[in-house]
Amino acid sequence: MSKLRVLSARGDTVLEWDERKLQTGDPEALAAVREAERIFEEQRARGATAFKVVPDKPAQRIDTFDRAAEQIIMVPRVAGG
């Protein structure tokens, strides 16, 4: 399962989709990935930064939605404290 996680005051919001089902054109998986893409763009427009996270590897910043990513984490806009 692939995941999009958005950090927020409520903890994190998670949206999951099945990459294998996506390849077979499963409508539920397609709907889930479209929703994930919409959230991704919405958060980016608000100033969030997205990272592709793979276990035991440094996080990688991404600017476009990657539906094949195992996990994408979105960090809200940051400022100097």
Place this chain on the structure above:
Amino acid sequence: MVVTVIALELLFVLLIVCLLYRAPYGVLAQQPLGGSRRSDWREAQERAEQMLRDVLAEDEYRQLCRRGYLEVPSRSRPRRVYRIPRHQGQVKVYEGGVPVMALCVQPVDPVPDGDVVLMHKLMIEGNEEEYLRVANRFEPTLYGFIAIRPRGRV
């Protein structure tokens, strides 16, 4: 005379009660909304902690719990290590084991402690230059870290 003293004492007690009602967390004002917000926040903290455990490698999570900080090596400066505190606060920067500065970066909207640790780690690993650009910097002194200049650059 006695009546005056008692009246003054009552007035004093009333004043204390009023102040407690007006306290930031409404010590005496047990409003359902306040209680609900607190439990929501507690739930958010627990979710963030669970996520931190999922995302960090086992040894990273252990280090964070035992030492109270997580060390993230810089990808662009070989001798540099960022020390992210367990709870929200300044990130200390070490080069060759020597503290060189502290950085203050916060999310614009409040997020739980676990998410802040993750935020620092992801930004340092995947967006280090932007992280350094945004951070307010503090210089190490004998008495701790003092501000160098707002929005300085390295």
